[in-house]
Amino acid sequence: MGRKAHFHNSDFLDAAIQIIAEGGPGALTIAALAVRIHAPVGSVYHRFPSRDALLAEVWLGIIESFQDDFIRKLEEDGLAATLACLHWVRQHPAEARILLLHRMQDLTTGRWPPELQKRARRLEKDLHEAVIAFIKREFGKVTPENTDRAIFALYDAPLGIIRRYLSNSQVPPATVADLLRETYNAVMPKAKSR
Amino acid sequence: MGRKAHFHNSDFLDAAIQIIAEGGPGALTIAALAVRIHAPVGSVYHRFPSRDALLAEVWLGIIESFQDDFIRKLEEDGLAATLACLHWVRQHPAEARILLLHRMQDLTTGRWPPELQKRARRLEKDLHEAVIAFIKREFGKVTPENTDRAIFALYDAPLGIIRRYLSNSQVPPATVADLLRETYNAVMPKAKSR
DNA sequence: GCAGTATTGGAGCAATCGCTCTAAGATGTC
DNA sequence: GACATCTTAGAGCGATTGCTCCAATACTGC
Structure with a gap:
């Protein structure tokens, strides 16, 4: 069945996360990534069609990790979800630096592979549904003002202060x-929280 | 006294701000900047020693603009300073995108010219002193917890929510x-605010 | 051992970018 | 008009980067 693989996809993704967290997106060159794990550049392109695709996978993996915790807590309690942001950041400092200090648009330049686009849409949809359900539960109905209020408390405020530390x-x-x-x-209505 | 200048420094700086606001730091190539205002690349380097130096001037100009409003309000009232963030962003959307969506470290790669380093230290010092004075006024004394609380209310919270819109x-x-x-x-003590 | 295949290994190509360098153009002074 | 000076003008150089391509290597099944 061919030669046994010396590296795994996750080796490249993990190394990429470390490199970006340390030196920003500009530091992630294919050469730097290859050197980091003592792999040839050919092995990078054997697994990922392009630098953009690799970065897209890095980004999606981070979002999935964060959102997984966030949505699970959000289904139970809003404050718990807010604090989950803090907890996740403390547990994943490198990933957090990437998520909070950069934007996806500044990492990847081209179009994403269709499969990754699908995963991205899925994540967006999951988050949107969870937030809408939360707003209905806490406010009764969904208005632009309520939405802003909820996202501020759940997301903007925690990530705002955490960003300064990172x-x-x-x-x-x-x-x-x-x-x-x-x-x-x-910021949130008193009735149901706690 | 020589040929009359066809361009001004501010032409280049303003164009650079627009380019970065639209396409991120990566979009600001010397060629793109030159094309934007129909200038030759030689004219860019006639005014700025390097791309880094130009970006440093862009960044410092933005910080100065923001901080000027912020500190002036902060000397009177904390809540006014918080709202001044919002006001400044609405008045300077392109500059705000750069300030909130990117970090200085990701714009410039090399060392700054000494004169710009001096301006940067000056700005840092001004901000630090204004914030410390504010904390003493509002809390009585300066502790790590009070500092965090003040910076969160004045800075992290407004910029956190604004960032999402930008x-x-x-x-x-x-x-x-x-x-x-x-x-x-x-978040702030009740006694003095208002 | 041999064929087939998956993977490593790395030289090198094409494109891009920051920047240099030299010539030409425009303005002021005598 | 001759000269000095400041600025425009842009061709092109050296370095870097993403990526290709082909050979070498190690493993499986027969």
């Missing part, structure tokens, strides 16, 4: 949770 | 101010 190459301290809790309670 | 190429609506006010009041 930008300074620090992990956000546990005390950040207090600020997020106070913000959540101030 | 990322979708939208200008944040006025209703965002309500959320920021509620957050500010929830």
Whole structure:
């Protein structure tokens, strides 16, 4: 069945995450990636059709990891989802740097392979549905103002403060949770939370 | 005294801001910049020693513009400074995209010219002093927790929600101010605000 | 051992980019 | 008009990068 593989796809993806987290998207050259895991550039292109496709997989993997935690908590409790952001960042510092400090558009330049586009749409849909269900549960009905309010409490506020720490190459301290809790309670309706 | 200049430094800086706001830092090539204002590449290097130096000037100009408004308001009132973020973004959408969607480290790769380093240190010092003065005024004394609390209310929360709009190429609506006010009041001590 | 195949290994190509360099054009001074 | 000076003008160089291509290698089934 042919030669046994010396590397795995995840070796390349993990190394790519580390390189981007350390030096930004510009640092991720194919040569740098290959050197990092002592692989030839041919092996990179044996697994990934292009640098863009590799970066797309990196990005999707990160989103999946984050969103998985986030949505699961969100189905139970909004505040828990807010704090899940903090928890995920502390558990995945390199991935968090990429997710919070860069945008997908600045990583990949070309079009994505169809299969990855499908995965991306799936993730978007999952998140959207979970958020809409949450808003209905907490506010009764979905309006632009309610949506903004919820996304701010769940997402913008935690990621906003966490971003500052990551930008300074620090992990956000546990005390950040207090600020997020106070913000959540101030902005979300009182009735159902807790 | 020699040939009359056809272009001004600000022509190049303004065009650079537009290009980065539209296409990210990667879109700002010297050729693209030159084409944009129908100038030869030689004229770019006649004014700026390098691409990095040009980007550094772009970045510093944006920071100066933002910080000028922010500090002036902060000296009077914290909530006003929070809302000043929102106001500045609505007035300077292209600059805001650069400031909020990218990091200085990802724009420039090399070392800055000494004169620009000096300006950058000056800006940092001004901001730091204004924030420290504000914290003393509002909390009585400066602790890590108080500092975090103040920066969250003044800076992380507004920029966090604004970032989402800019990322979708939208200008944040006025209703965002309500959320920021509620957050500010929830997180900052009650006594002095207002 | 031999054929077939999956993978490694890396030289090198084509394109792009930052930047240099030299010539030409325009303006002021005498 | 001669000269000095500042600026435009853009051809092209060196370096880097994504990617291709082909040979070598190691494994499986017979």
